[in-house]
Amino acid sequence: MNPFIPEKTPRSVLIDYRASEEILDHLKKLNIEPIKTIKCIDLQEPVDGHPDMVIHPINFETFVAAPNVYDYYIYVLGSLGIKVIEGGKTLSRNYPEDIAYNVARIGRYAVHNTKHTDQVLKYYLEEAGIEFIHVNQGYTKCSVASVSDNKALTSDFLIHEKLIAYNIDCMYINPKLVYLEGYDNGFIGGSIGLINDEVFLSTGKIFDENISLSLKKFIQSSGYIYDEASNRQITDLGTLIPII
DSSP, X not given: OOTTSOSSOOSEXXXXXXXXXXXXXXXXXXXXXXXXXXXXTTSOGGGTTOHHHHEEESSSSEEEEOTTTHHHHHHHHHTTTOEEEEOSOOOOSSTTTTOTTOOEEETTEEEEOTTSSOHHHHHHHHXXXXXXXXXXXXXXXXXXXXXXXXXXXXXXXXXHHHHHHTTOEEEEOOGGGXXXXXXXXXXXXXXXXXXXXXXXXXXXXXXXXXXXXXXXXHHHTTTOEEEESOSSBOBOOOOOEEEO
């Protein structure tokens, strides 16, 4: 089970506390209630509200959260019946001390720089039968969006090559197309993903007609509708995490 591939419309979704009203309203029109993250003051400002930096769902019922923000998420998610486990790694500002929970999931695989994966998270993933694929990139969830159990998007070329070696159908998206205030660019995994069993949702538009068309065909070939939550440039908000 991949918790980034919801089998039905989630009741809520974790989203960066700075998400625009346009995006929040779009989610509400899909009957999904946005739950804003809390600012993690120990991270760099552009990513201090990104869900995928501080929390990782083992499955739809159990999440692992960084100690920095554990109290907030056990309060917010615990009230929704989600079990929240405190991770072992306290995050801090600079790489690689900020990547412990930023793990990508594709089918039965977890993709991460395993030298820096939080050990509590790693334990629970392996207990669930998840096999790790080691890559040198630490921001793997930022960089990867699952489309199906054997199909993904990535904005990291080396991850693209590694996934292909594992017989995963993978499309590369130039990260320069993704906006993230404070950095030269964002990542595709933090700006796009399945929002329910029918819709693959982007935070905005890719302003390159050829790439946008290719992406839509790639998504639609898996039977999903491609949707855009805003008319602005596609923006990295950190992965939207569904609460089923």
